[in-house]
Amino acid sequence: MKFCDMHVHTASSPDAEMPASELVDLASEFCVGTIGFVAHLDLHPSDYCYNGFSESDYMKELDLAEVSGVRVLRGLEIGEPHLYMEKAEAIFTEERYDFITGALHWTEDGLILGEKPFLNGNALEIVERYYEDTLKIVDQSPISILAHMGIFRRGMARAGLALDFDETLLFPSLMQEILQTMIRKNIALELNTSGLRRPEKTAYPSSSVLRLYFELGGRMVTVGSDTHRSEHAFFGLSSGQSILKSCGFNDYGYFLKGRYVNTPLLRI
Numbered sequence: 001m002k003f004c005d006m007h008v009h010t011a012s013s014p015d016a017e018m019p020a021s022e023l024v025d026l027a028s029e030f031c032v033g034t035i036g037f038v039a040h041l042d043l044h045p046s047d048y049c050y051n052g053f054s055e056s057d058y059m060k061e062l063d064l065a066e067v068s069g070v071r072v073l074r075g076l077e078i079g080e081p082h083l084y085m086e087k088a089e090a091i092f093t094e095e096r097y098d099f100i101t102g103a104l105h106w107t108e109d110g111l112i113l114g115e116k117p118f119l120n121g122n123a124l125e126i127v128e129r130y131y132e133d134t135l136k137i138v139d140q141s142p143i144s145i146l147a148h149m150g151i152f153r154r155g156m157a158r159a160g161l162a163l164d165f166d167e168t169l170l171f172p173s174l175m176q177e178i179l180q181t182m183i184r185k186n187i188a189l190e191l192n193t194s195g196l197r198r199p200e201k202t203a204y205p206s207s208s209v210l211r212l213y214f215e216l217g218g219r220m221v222t223v224g225s226d227t228h229r230s231e232h233a234f235f236g237l238s239s240g241q242s243i244l245k246s247c248g249f250n251d252y253g254y255f256l257k258g259r260y261v262n263t264p265l266l267r268i
């Protein structure tokens with residue numbers, strides 16, 4: 001059995017550097033058998049990747065990667081889909097993708113991955129607004145996966161703030177509504193392991209959120225390394241599996257042509 005990584009960026013994302021074919025070549029070294037590639041489709045005017053997506057270039061890149069025994073899945077990471085899905089739909093062709101990931105990088109407080117919002121405002125109020133926008137995403141957007149929920153911890157760590165709060169206790173009804181909406185709409189919850197290699201040393205979402213999702217009946221989870229560069233390619237996949245196990249899950253999955261496929265967690 002091999003790992004399945006559902007969040008891997010290629011050189012088609014302006015902030016990433018490895019061609020898909022090189023990532024596929026590297027996969028066996030990391031025991032990865034399934035790669036869910038994503039490209040940033042960002043339409044927030046201040047985003048680094050704004051208007052940086054070309055579907056034809058991305059598809060050509062993925063075509064070149066379909067050469068080995070690795071399962072290549074075609075995905076997109078759409079930023080703020082509750083605001084930009086209509087514009088995005090004019091840029092991408094849904095039928096060409098196995099899955100669409102929705103991501104929240106920007107709120108009215110600014111770029112939530114950076115420290116700025118947290119240096120200027122009340123951190124927990126910013127977190128609550130982040131989750132209010134997350135609810136809009138899962139409620140309004142036709143996505144397969146919700147990416148890196150809780151990534152504001154990166155911005156908070158950069159601002160030197162404490163991260164040991166539990167949003168399921170601070171905002172119980174909001175968190176339940178988000179997760180129940182995802183369950184109802186068959187939107188998978190991504191466990192993003194990129195925070196494990198950063199100062200915050202935590203995956204997104206935190207274990208308390210994963211446990212609540214499991215308690216509410218949620219079983220559709222994916223694991224993603226959010227690879228952008230060779231030095232952290234496929235980082236944290238084995239830790240991701242352990243975290244899911246510790247929260248009660250026996251399986252995780254991937255999306256093939258829009259359909260969730262269940263696969264057992266590895267025995268590590």
Ligand SMILES: [Zn+2]
Pocket residue numbers: 077103105147148
């Ligand atoms: Zn993202």
Ligand SMILES: [Zn+2]
Pocket residue numbers: 007009038077226
């Ligand atoms: Zn990403």
